[in-house]
Amino acid sequence: MEKTKLIEVRKRKNMSQEKMADILCMDVSNYNRREKGTAKISLQEWQKIAETLEIPLEEIYENEESLVFIFNDNSTGNGNGVGNINNYNIPLSIWESQKKYIEKLEAEIESLKAEIDKK
Numbered sequence: 857m858e859k860t861k862l863i864e865v866r867k868r869k870n871m872s873q874e875k876m877a878d879i880l881c882m883d884v885s886n887y888n889r890r891e892k893g894t895a896k897i898s899l900q901e902w903q904k905i906a907e908t909l910e911i912p913l914e915e916i917y918e919n920e921e922s923l924v925f926i927f928n929d930n931s932t933g934n935g936n937g938v939g940n941i942n943n944y945n946i947p948l949s950i951w952e953s954q955k956k957y958i959e960k961l962e963a964e965i966e967s968l969k970a971e972i973d974k975k
Contacts, residue, residue, distance in 0.1 A: 859892075866909065880904060
């Protein structure tokens, strides 16, 4: 998810992505990926960015949005009756997209049921 607060403040402070990348000791493409949300920004990086922009961290920090799902898989185990526990991080944007798709399919199913009932 794009870091809009960070981008807005950086631009307002007339700081280029190149300058931010230099300060964080990375190339511009890596910094760009962090602003776009395709690469995670570490807490140390957040702190360095806030320090560089001379603002409190809270003004630019945006959570790395993902949901964690824990599945208890009892189909396999170590022989003592305890199954494997698998953790999955799913980006919130994918979760929301899938939820909308499911809602659309459910509406379509209801529409098809209504058509069948008419016949």
